[in-house]
Amino acid sequence: MDLTESNEDRAFRAEIREWLGDHxxxxxxxxxxxxxxxxxxxxxxxRLAWNRHLAAHGWTCVGWPEEHGGRGLSLWQQVIFHEEYARSDAPADVNHLGETLLGPTVMAFGTEEQKKRFLPPIVAVEELWAQGYSEPDAGSDLANVQTRARLDGDEWVIDGQKVWTSMAHVSDWCFVVARTExxxxxHHGLSFVLVPLRQEGVEIRPIEQLTSGSEFNEVFFSGARAAADLVVGEPGKGWAVAMGLLGFERGVSTLxxxxxxxxxxxxVVARARGNGSIDDPIVRDRLADLKVELSAIRSFALRALAQVEGGQDSAAGGGAGSIFxxxxxxxxxxxxxxxxxVAGAEGLLAGPGYTLDEHQRLFLFSRADTIYGGSDEIQLNILAERVLGLPKEPRG
Known part of the structure; x- marks a missing residue:
């Protein structure tokens, strides 16, 4: 893996840095x-308005092929874009699930009609998407999905419940894994159905978090409807589509x-310097370890992406995504x-009205990092069974 930037790459980095600085x-x-x-x-x-501003200037879906509205950037240029976007402290994307998950999935598995219908509104940030995977009894074990969809004439009728559905309360559509057979x-008999959320038969209940936000939701489908042609891939063959989408989940934007x-x-280091805890050799060593490990994680991610790009690994099943x-x-x-x-006793106190500082919020939210997006246990099982070829875990 050669991380040396070409003159073209350096010029592109300067271009996006200048654009973000100006805008x-x-x-x-x-x-x-x-x-x-x-x-x-x-x-x-x-932030939605900002994302549409980005779209108006051609800075959404930058890795998508040009024929689908993207810029067709190389892998390294996509890395540059996402790094410079983060360095500029630009606001978090509101279009992440559509741009990085649903869009690439439709390109890979969808019909031409589905591509024409759904890709342009994602590029323009005119429609926002939620992910309908997890259920009360099918979180990390996605194959245990119980939400059902039955064909009624020219429409699917969906009944069931999804949970931990990020930003469903502000989304227009949800891609739903449902049992159609x-x-x-x-994993047999599942379908990948595109379901409009703004309809009768869909109830969305925000879940209040310890961090005081409510970005996660419960979504109840009670006779909700989706057109018969809104299945991506073949009906009953949705497991392959769902797994293909997970391969896109840990793509270049994660850098x-x-x-x-x-x-x-x-x-955190600045706070440690400010309150003197940096003088504690144990604290200092832990901070140094974190810095070194983060550098190693970035290098691994770059190498893994290069291997996927070169066909040496599979983003869905080759192990790199799980390790990352x-x-x-x-x-x-x-x-x-x-x-x-580092915060010490100060970190135990919340402000008026349960106001958290940035490090309290970091601590509370990061409790979930090893669970969402595929729990640690699931990632370890993937590596053990699919990469190392070890016996499958017994199921009770």
Whole structure:
């Protein structure tokens, strides 16, 4: 893997850095730093307007092929874009699930009609998407899905419940894994259905978090409807589509995440210097370990992406995605723990009206890092069974 930037890459980095510097000014400057993990509720409408501003200037879906409205950037240029976006402290994206998950999935598995219908509104940030995977009894065990869809004339009728559905309360559509073949079990008989959320038969209940936000939701489908042609891939063959989508989940945009992590680490170090806890050799060593580990995580992610690009690994099943998820989730959780140790007794007190500071929020939200997006246990099972070829875990 050659990480040396070409003249073209350096020019592109300068271009996006200059553009962000010019445009994250005036009214947009007030959005800097908003909407990160545990803070997705912040300034949603304003961030949506910012995302549409990006779209108007061609800065959404930058890795998509040009024929689908993207810029067709190389892998390394996509890395540059996401790193510079994070370094500029630009507000968190509101279009993440559509741009990085649903869009690439429709390109890979969808019909031409589905591509024409759904890809342009994602590029323009005119329609927002939620992910309908997890259920009360099918969180990490996605094959245990119980939500059902039956064909009634030219429409699917959906009944069931999804949970931990990020940003469903502000989304227009949800891609839903539902059981469409009666009597089927596990990964058989599932379909990947695109369901409009703004209809009768859909009830969305926000779940209040310890971080005081409500970005997660319960979604109840009671006779909700979707057109018969809104299944991506073949009906009953949705498991392959669902797994294909998970391969896109840990793509190049996650490298921008490591830039955000570095900023969080710097803030913890600054607090340690400010309150004198940096003088504790144990605290100092833990902070140094975190810095070294983050550099290693970034290098691994770059190498893994290069291998996927070169066909040497599979984003869905080759192990790189699972290793990266395990690494960054555990790192971020440790950062939250160190942040609380640095804060000391001050970290135990919330402000008026349960106001959390940035390190309290970091600690509380990072508790979930090893669970969402595929729990540590699931990632370890993937590596053991699919990569190392070990016997499958017994099922009770």
């Amino acid at each position: 994250l000014a005036g009214e947009w400057a007030e959005l800097k730093g908003l909407g990160g993990p545990g803070r997705e509720h912040e300034a949603h409408d304003e 009666p009597g089927s079990t596990r 921008g995440q490591t830039v955000g992590f570095a900023r969080e680490l710097d803030a 998820k395990l690494a960054w989730a555990r790192w971020h959780r440790r950062l939250g723990e160190v942040a609380m140790d």
